[in-house]
Amino acid sequence: MNIAKLSVLRPIAMSMVIVLMLILGGVSMRGMPVDLFPELTFPIVAVTTTYEGAGPEEIENLVSSPIENAMGTLPNVESVTSISRSGGSLVLVAFEWGTDMDFASLDMRERIDSVRDFLPAGANTPRVLRFNPSDLPIVQLAVTDPTGEMTKAKQLAEQEIVPVLNNVDGIASISVEGGAANEIRITLDPNKLNSYGVTLDQLQQIIASENLNLPGGALQDQNQNLPIRITGQYENIFDVKSLPIPTKNGVITLDELGEIIETLEPTTQLSYLNGEPAVGISILKQSGSNTVTVANDIEKQIEEMKKILPEGVQIKSIFNQSDFIEQSIRAVATNMIVGSILAALVLFLFLRNVRSTLIIAFSIPISIVTTFIFMYFTGQTLNLLTLGGLALGIGMMVDNAIVILENIYRLRQSGLSLKDAAIKGAGEVGPAIVASTLTTVIVFLPIVFVDGLAAQLFKPLALVISFSLLASLFTALIIVPLFSSLLLKVNKKQSNFEERFSTFTQWYRRVLQSALKHPKKTVSLVLFLFSISLIGIPFLGKEFLPQQDQSFISMSARLPEGSALEATYAVMEDINEQLQMLDEIDSTFITVGGADNFSVRAGTQTNRANYSILLKPVNERNRTDMQIADDIRQRLKNIPGADISISSSDSGFSSHPISLSITGPELNTLKGIADDVISIISEVDGVREPTSNYTEGNPEIVVQLDRTKASQYGIGSAQVAMAVSNATRGIVASQLARDGEELNIRLALEDTYTQSIEQLENLLITTPLGETIPLQAVASISRGQGPTQITRTNRLREITVNAHIVDRDLGSIVDDIEKELRDRIYLPTNQYKISFGGQDEQMNDAFFKLGGALLLAIVLVYMVMAGQFESYFYPLIIMFSIPLTAIGIITGLLLTNQPIGVGSLVGMLILTGIVVNNAIVFVDYVNILKKQGLSTTEAILEAGPTRIRPIFMTALTTILGLIPLTIGIGEGMEIQQPMAIVIVFGLSFATVITLIFIPVVYYLFDQWREKRRNAKDQITA
Structure with a gap:
């Protein structure tokens, strides 16, 4: 080929090009962001709204419903789900995959602006939140104080730690959870307020208006213009106590109306690290920033801060995503190096020539560097999948180089000069390796045309493998001929291995000759093996993505609705006793109350405790995170009154393994069906923690206003609600600035009227005429039970049943659940439906789309080969190697106990392009020999022994290069392992197919064509 000739004749220029590529590759690798997975765009947007004091039914009608109606008219919307709970609404809008989420979010904000006026006056402006795994914290810290004073710990976190960390490049936001804050609490006696004729609203206005520093103009004095500033801000609690209050009985100080003290403000969230009170800090990174770099910079800042922190104060990392990233990438890099070494050993074993081995060995780093250049300029990141793609491509990178080098070596042995052998050797097999590379890339x-989560995950992997193969093609066509013309040295004496391989080649020739004599028996034997392998398909399970051991377990404990924070804390202590018995746990961070850091939720949840459990590294424990999680389940199953949910091996972007959606009009009927479903699926082997998102009603106090009586006093619902709210929650009137912090000044009534229903009935309400009447005079008060949350999907009531799985594959468990539900569940009418969602829905969607991609890939491979051979006939022969690889694939998956998943399908996709490569080289050489005058049989018997060495070398380098990934050595290898298994076992059998079956099929088809040609000649004659 001209390009090979150019590289051979211009070695100095080509050497300069190689050096420039190495420099560019190094710069590219350093400039690429490092992350766990490629940045994903989920077609889900959340709209959150808070409306304090409102129950789920009011939230549903007044807040969720208007937002649902507005969102439902957006284009490309698949579903709209609303969750209405006490104090807040969460509306999830799911768009079709492939939707431009930037424009979709903008449309949502415009629709929200149009419905904002229809929301109740007390509701906050709805916020639009894009859901993205990169929005999850990359680092979580815990701050502890040995004195146990969480006010100081929180103040330290907010005023000292967070400002320093905000200076780190790449941080998007930092949130502080837990701890406590001081406030100035003014506890008022309602009787004194009445006797002095003062109301809470009046006190609030006085306290706020007096706490100001105001400008007072300017004064000319001695030729100076002096501004006047009137200072009235409170400097300490004594200023608040001595604040003069005008009343109908004269002016009095504020402390005469009640007790004024500095105390802790009410909290609905507590945090603990290993049982000790702590303050949590969650750090999110900016999109596109380098996770590892940001996390490392955070750790450096923390180490610097530790030197100046008060004695005893500790900052501990409870979660650092970069640790798992670094461990995983280190494992991938190690596997790449091991794979490269194994490939080099194969080359040396076959060639027995150090220089030849070095030529191929040089082609690997040059191909890798070229791949990094492609990755950098296409905006890829260094992550588990892109590096996994590079590891998958290591073995394939040298295939083209081996074919060309082996041909050059053979021609050099025949007597050609180094340059002539390099030019002719590259020219002879150049078209074949171009075709074989294109079949793999195509x-x-x-x-590119597949959407969904699986496509977003594996598109970068596909790009990297394509880049690596194109880089290897460049290396094979240019670099290998160049190095061969300069360095290649032919062994004049055969080594022991070459002699043995020559004996093997002679044996192969005899086998091939026997197969050609009995072609129908050979074909029948292969088809029999193919049929036998298909019997194993029912024994293969199905899964979406493999579980990954990230040494992290997430757990939540939920008490009955309405449980106070103190009751949740008591259960937490019981759980901690059990967790302390597990040696594999490194640290435990607990948040009591509030919401889980890794989910978008609305409203307060004082009945929940969320656990972030950090395990010891994988190499320091004998059990996986899933086994430890299941052990925790068994230990905690007898905790009274607590509903425990445990999640492990969570990548952060997949749904629950089992998720059943039950929809219908009546909530009580849905609850009954959900209870039956939970009872049924809990009996299925492998199912753990089946729970529904429906919980028993939240205990509540119902104040029913008698409008007739209330109107007689001139009182309305709003005034009653305000009086009750002020009595139970108090009013924040202003803030007191002190030492860099702001303390709330809270007005609160004595709890005389809020300790029981009977006392609440005596709550005094001031009428417009200044009279005071008890609440029971205008309203009846009773204890009730309201729904905790109301969920609707596409305006239909919905209850979702979720479950985890252990020790079985997802597909088998779903099949068992479907059978059990079909036989045992009863749905009242057609209005009620049960549908599968979660990972099962994602799995089926991915299987359908990747299956279509696989079929299209087969068609494209055939088209590329048809263009290369300028024939429809020879590509058809080569295509027989593709379906028969199922023998190796199924055998490999059964032997390794791997279910079919997205990784396996991507492996089959890659294998489709690989398995035809050797067949292309084989058939191309047969055609060359036939053009030289040999018969079909002679050409096959000549081509087989000639091409067996490069075929074996390319197959073994690819297989051995993938052995580390196949074994799954190191952390984070779970996703690449199924791909490697499919390629290794499939390619192993494909090699046998190429060497025996393809020649036989070629022979049979050639005979058939000859008979047709003779028949036509006879008809013509």
């Missing part, structure tokens, strides 16, 4: 084209 299989990834269909992924």
Whole structure:
């Protein structure tokens, strides 16, 4: 080929190009962001709204419903789900995959602006939140104080730690959870207020208006213009106590109306680290920033801060995503190096020539560097999948180089000079390796047209493998001929291995000759093996993505609705006793109350305790995170009154393994069906923690206003609600600035009227005429039970049943659940439906789309080969190697106990392009020999022994290069392992197919064509 000739004749220029590529590759690698997975765009947007004091039914009607109606008219919307709970609304809008989420979010904000006026006056402005795994914290810290004073710990976190960390490049936001804050609480006696004729609203206005520093103009004095500033801000609690209050009985100080003290403000959230009170800090990174770099910079800042922190104060990392990233990438890099070494050993074993081995060995780093250049300029990141793609491509990178080098070596042995052998050797097999490379690259084209989560995950992997193969093609066509013309040295004496391989080649020739004599028996035997392998398909399970051991377990404990924070804390202590018995746990961070850091929720949840459990590294424990999680389940199953949910091996972007959606009009009927479903699926082997998102009603106090009586006093619902709210929650009137912090000044009534229903009935309400009447005079008060939350999907009531799985594959468990529900569940009418969602829905969607991509890839491979051979006939022969690889694939998956998943399907996609490569080289050489005058049989018997060495070398380098990934050595290898297994076992059998079956099929088809040609000649004659 001209390009090979140019590289051979211009070695100095090509050497300069190589050096420049190495420099560019190094710069590219350093400039690429490092992350766990590629940045994903989820077509889900959340709209959150808070409306303090409102129950779920009011939230549903007044807040969720208007937002649902507005969101439902947006284009490309698949579903609208609303969750209405006490104090807040969460509306989840799911768009079709492929939707431009930037424009979709903008449309949502415009629709929200149009419905804002229809929301109740007390509701906050709805916020639009894009859901993205990168929005999850990359680092979580815990701050502890040995004195146990959480006010100081929180103040330290907010005023000292957070400002320093905000200076780190790449941080998007930092949130502080837990701890406590001081406030100035003014506890008022309602009787004194009445006797002095003062109301809470009046006190609030006085306290706020007096706490100001105001300008008072300017004064000319001695030729100076002096501004006047009137200072009235409170400097300490004594200023608040001595504040003069005008009343109908004269002016008095504020402390005469009640007790004024500095105390802790009410809290609905507590945090603990290993049982000790702590303050949590969650850090999110900016989109596109380097996770590892940001996390490392955070750790450096923390180490600097530790030197100046008060004695005993500790900052501990409870979660650091970069640790798992670094461990995973280190494992991938190690596997790449091991794979490269194994490939080099194969080359040396076959060639027995150090220089030849070095030529191929040089081609690997040059191909890798070229790949990094492609990755950098296409905006890829260094992550588990892109590096996994590079590891998958290591073995394939040298295939083209081996074919060309082996041909050059053979021609050099025949007597050609180094330069002539390099030019002719590259020219002879150049078209074949271009075709074989294009067949491998072309299989990834269909992924471009596939959408969904699986496509977003594996598109970068497909790109990297394509880049690596194109880089290897460049290396094989240019670098290998160049190095061969300069360094290649032919062994004049055969080594022991070469002699043995020559004996093997002779044996192979005899086998091939026997197969050609009995072609129908050979074909029948292969088809029999193919049929036998298909019997194993029912024994293969199905899964979406493999579980990944990230040494992290997330757990939540939920008490009955309405449980106070103190009751939740008591259960937490019981749980902690059990967790302390597990040696594999490194640390435990607990948040009592509030919401889980890793989910978008609305409203307060004082009945929940969320656990972030950090395990010891994988190499320091004998059990996986899933086994430890299941052990925790068994230990905690007898905790009274607590509903425990445990999640492990969570990548952060997949749904629950089992998720059943039950929809219908009546909530009570849905609850009954959900209870039956939970009872049924809990009996299925492998199912753990089946729970529904429906919980028993939240205990509540119902104040029913008698409008007739209330109107006689001139009182309305708003005034009653305000009086009750002020009595139970108090009013924040202003803030007191002190030492860099702001303390709330809270007005609160004595709890005389809020300790029981009977006392609440005696709550005094001031009428417009200044009279005071008890609440029971205008309203009846009773204890009731309201729904905790109301969920609707596409305006239909919905209850979702979720469950985890252990020790079985997802597909088998779903099949068992479907059978059990079909036989045992009863749905009252057609209005009630049960549908599968979660990972099962994601799995089926991915299987359908990737299956279509696989079929399209086969068609594209055939088209590329048809263009290369300028024939429809020879590509058809080569295509027989693709379906028969199922023998190796199924055998490999059964032997390794791997279910079919997205990783396996992507492996099959890659294998589709790989398995035809050797067949292309084989058939191309047969055609060359036939053009030289040999018969079909002679050409096959000549081509087989000639091409067996490069075929074996390319197959073994690819297989051995993937052995570390196949074994799954190191952390984070779970996703690449199924791909590697499919390629290794599939390619192993494909090699046998190429060497035996393809020649036989070629022979049979050639005979058939010859018979047709003779028949036509006879008809013509």
